[in-house]
Amino acid sequence: MTQGQNSRAEQGLAARRLTCLRGERVVFADLDFSATPGSALILLGPNGSGKSSLLRLLAGLSRPFSGVLTWNGQDIAQDPDAHRARLRYAGHQDAVKPTLTALENLSVWAGLDGLPDPEERAEQALVALAMDHVADMPGRYLSAGQKKRVNLARLALAPAAVAPLWLLDEPATALDRDSIDRLAVLIAAHRRAGGLVVLSTHSDLNVPEAVSLNLADFGATADQEEREHEAVGAQG
Numbered sequence: 132m133t134q135g136q137n138s139r140a141e142q143g144l145a146a147r148r149l150t151c152l153r154g155e156r157v158v159f160a161d162l163d164f165s166a167t168p169g170s171a172l173i174l175l176g177p178n179g180s181g182k183s184s185l186l187r188l189l190a191g192l193s194r195p196f197s198g199v200l201t202w203n204g205q206d207i208a209q210d211p212d213a214h215r216a217r218l219r220y221a222g223h224q225d226a227v228k229p230t231l232t233a234l235e236n237l238s239v240w241a242g243l244d245g246l247p248d249p250e251e252r253a254e255q256a257l258v259a260l261a262m263d264h265v266a267d268m269p270g271r272y273l274s275a276g277q278k279k280r281v282n283l284a285r286l287a288l289a290p291a292a293v294a295p296l297w298l299l300d301e302p303a304t305a306l307d308r309d310s311i312d313r314l315a316v317l318i319a320a321h322r323r324a325g326g327l328v329v330l331s332t333h334s335d336l337n338v339p340e341a342v343s344l345n346l347a348d349f350g351a352t353a354d355q356e357e358r359e360h361e362a363v364g365a366q367g
């Protein structure tokens with residue numbers, strides 16, 4: 132089947148028999164899920180169960196040990212540039228440049244994303260996170276929560292048609308209650324516009340009708356660990 136012939140059921144993001152190794156340890160094995168445009172998937176599980184690792188795989192920042200990740204039915208590994216262009220990943224690392232103001236940081240990102248009117252978009256994105264009052268403050272003077280909000284404002288730069296896939300690793304960490312509520316509004320608007328959100332959170336973030344995926348259910352059995360170790364040994 133060619134990409135153009137994919138059925139509607141394949142729209143969005145899907146994982147088939149995904150197995151993730153970090154170091155030589157199986158973090159999760161044989162993970163299956165699918166998420167359609169407009170939906171939200173919340174990754175649950177105790178510390179170390181692989182939520183960040185899965186988000187990194189979905190972002191194309193690392194490769195699965197085995198299994199396939201697809202977007203609209205096509206393996207994301209076949210066209211990494213197209214996948215990078217369609218996603219926005221907010222991880223633990225802070226991307227705010229200390230010497231640029233909050234507004235300049237966002238304008239630069241909008242420019243790098245190839246969006247028209249980068250400064251106007253940056254201003255609107257700051258308003259969405261109630262950060263317009265610190266628009267002219269250099270990144271190095273922003274508090275931890277303010278930096279987090281500038282990072283999250285990046286999500287608001289591009290329309291869902293351009294960057295439909297949001298991958299958010301603990302997006303509510305360091306945010307105050309009002310900012311968590313604004314983030315929830317941003318996520319809801321993105322979904323209404325046809326976007327798709329995968330996120331991990333230990334916080335009380337309101338994401339209506341989200342599907343939960345508990346990575347603890349996909350922890351490797353002793354048999355799987357042994358098979359993966361044999362396979363790693365054979366590869367090395």
Ligand SMILES: Nc1ncnc2c1ncn2[C@@H]1O[C@H](COP(=O)(O)OP(=O)(O)OP(=O)(O)O)[C@@H](O)[C@H]1O
Pocket residue numbers: 153154158176177178179180181182183184185
């Ligand atoms: N660079 C690395 N090399 C080897 N192992 C790693 C590396 N990074 C993470 N791990 C291991 O991978 C496993 C999954 O880690 P991950 O950060 O994905 O978990 P998590 O569910 O996001 O945890 P948390 O809730 O604490 O954020 C852990 O056992 C961790 O020690």
